[in-house]
Amino acid sequence: MGQALFSTLARDNTSSRRLHPEDSQYVEESWNTWFRTRKKGPHFARAVLVDTEDKVVNSVSQVQESSGSSWRYCRECRISSVGGGSGNNWAYGFHVKGPELHERVLECVRRQAEESDVPLAFLNLLSSSGGTGSGVGSYVVQELRHEFVFKKLVNVVVLPYSAGEVATQNYNTVLTLAKLYDMSDLHVVFQNDSLHRMCAALLGEKNTQLADMNHLMACKLASVFQPVQVYSGVSNIVSHLAAHPAFKMVTVKTAPHVSRVAEKFESILSWPVLLKHMKRSLRKVPSGSAEAVDWEIKQPLSKLPRSVVAQLVPSVTNMLFTRGCVPPDVETVSELSTRVPYCRWIPQEARLLHFHQPRRLLSHDKFITLVSNNNLVCHPLNAIVDKAWNTFAYKAYLHHYTKYGVQEDEFNEAFLKAERILQYYARMAKDSG
Numbered sequence: 281m282g283q284a285l286f287s288t289l290a291r292d293n294t295s296s297r298r299l300h301p302e303d304s305q306y307v308e309e310s311w312n313t314w315f316r317t318r319k320k321g322p323h324f325a326r327a328v329l330v331d332t333e334d335k336v337v338n339s340v341s342q343v344q345e346s347s348g349s350s351w352r353y354c355r356e357c358r359i360s361s362v363g364g365g366s367g368n369n370w371a372y373g374f375h376v377k378g379p380e381l382h383e384r385v386l387e388c389v390r391r392q393a394e395e396s397d398v399p400l401a402f403l404n405l406l407s408s409s410g411g412t413g414s415g416v417g418s419y420v421v422q423e424l425r426h427e428f429v430f431k432k433l434v435n436v437v438v439l440p441y442s443a444g445e446v447a448t449q450n451y452n453t454v455l456t457l458a459k460l461y462d463m464s465d466l467h468v469v470f471q472n473d474s475l476h477r478m479c480a481a482l483l484g485e486k487n488t489q490l491a492d493m494n495h496l497m498a499c500k501l502a503s504v505f506q507p508v509q510v511y512s513g514v515s516n517i518v519s520h521l522a523a524h525p526a527f528k529m530v531t532v533k534t535a536p537h538v539s540r541v542a543e544k545f546e547s548i549l550s551w552p553v554l555l556k557h558m559k560r561s562l563r564k565v566p567s568g569s570a571e572a573v574d575w576e577i578k579q580p581l582s583k584l585p586r587s588v589v590a591q592l593v594p595s596v597t598n599m600l601f602t603r604g605c606v607p608p609d610v611e612t613v614s615e616l617s618t619r620v621p622y623c624r625w626i627p628q629e630a631r632l633l634h635f636h637q638p639r640r641l642l643s644h645d646k647f648i649t650l651v652s653n654n655n656l657v658c659h660p661l662n663a664i665v666d667k668a669w670n671t672f673a674y675k676a677y678l679h680h681y682t683k684y685g686v687q688e689d690e691f692n693e694a695f696l697k698a699e700r701i702l703q704y705y706a707r708m709a710k711d712s713g
């Protein structure tokens with residue numbers, strides 16, 4: 281994921297034509313935020329790559345050395361341990377591999393923090409369902425919190441495919457969520473099923489691979505974190521989106537996404553159509569239906585049936601990013617604050633923030649991003665917590681965890697925590713208008 285994110289940022293900084301005088305400022309700001317730039321040779325990502333498997337880190341190194349890419353992870357910031365893997369076990373990752381690796385990780389982070397003028401925030405990319413991203417990831421985030429008490433911690437959490445992966449993925453996700461929620465400032469949640477569907481449906485990737493999904497995710501993240509015209513800054517993003525400490529999960533909806541073949545023939549969509557499309561992504565799950573319809577994977581339409589407009593989920597807050605030469609007009613944007621339900625306790629003026637950037641993102645004529653704090657995120661999470669609870673009721677696989685210091689009590693607490701988070705979100709509808 282990290283590899284895809286930094287490659288996307290570098291591509292965005294180098295590929296687009298510079299149409300505006302301010303473009304140089306954008307490019308410079310982005311390079312300085314994400315990379316330690318060098319006059320000669322590839323820039324160094326302000327990042328630490330951590331895995332418990334040598335082979336993973338070595339393969340990233342190999343790709344980087346051979347591809348002549350414009351950036352690299354610097355050598356000492358590629359950290360792995362010998363002995364390999366975390367056995368898809370949060371407890372092993374957290375209690376064995378985390379303590380083994382964290383000093384080296386922290387040392388790199390300290391050095392990078394000193395090198396950058398103002399280290400504003402940490403963006404932690406992790407998967408919740410294996411043992412390394414979840415266990416070592418949780419341990420490292422905990423140590424970052426201890427050491428950088430006042431810095432913003434934003435986690436990008438990838439939820440697993442809902443079926444067909446490892447038996448312990450739901451336990452690991454519950455333990456990760458419970459551990460990370462309070463100590464972090466914001467969670468940007470992705471789910472592999474919906475990334476996969478989006479790659480297959482919109483990008484026409486018949487044999488969708490993790491690499492395709494990572495590029496999609498990277499594009500989404502870049503559309504949030506690349507510079508905007510008025511300084512937004514991570515602190516603003518976090519304090520707007522997580523305005524209430526009980527609600528810290530957001531999803532990132534974006535458009536347009538088209539396959540490379542279709543790109544050439546794609547008609548240019550107007551802002552009102554793109555905005556409608558974002559609004560549609562807030563559509564409620566019909567009662568009785570187990571799964572949310574993934575509106576994001578449909579093509580933007582200029583007209584929406586009335587029922588769609590009426591059936592939107594309430595949001596805590598929303599943040600809109602638009603990128604393209606001409607900004608959308610204020611009235612069109614304001615529909616997202618006046619015609620979308622919000623929690624009543626969020627004042628009108630604190631509901632929606634909009635940022636625009638005239639520079640194109642990755643050469644898209646227009647690109648729109650809605651970062652939304654709403655309860656649609658509960659659908660995959662409820663399913664995960666339910667499945668984990670069913671497994672726990674039979675004490676299945678528990679001995680793998682108790683062996684490494686996670687006892688039944690800790691599981692019970694983690695379930696309570698996860699349920700409490702989800703309950704807050706579930707109650708939102710009653711509080712909205």
Ligand SMILES: Nc1nc2c(ncn2[C@@H]2O[C@H](COP(=O)(O)OP(=O)(O)O)[C@@H](O)[C@H]2O)c(=O)[nH]1
Nearest residue numbers: 281407409410411412413414440441445490493
């Ligand atoms: N989107 C995405 N998901 C990934 C990637 N790598 C792993 N995953 C997901 O995360 C889960 C756990 O990853 P894995 O490498 O087995 O675990 P870990 O290394 O112990 O954290 C997998 O089952 C996938 O669902 C990736 O590069 N992209």
Ligand SMILES: [Mg+2]
Nearest residue numbers: 331336410412
């Ligand atoms: Mg792995």
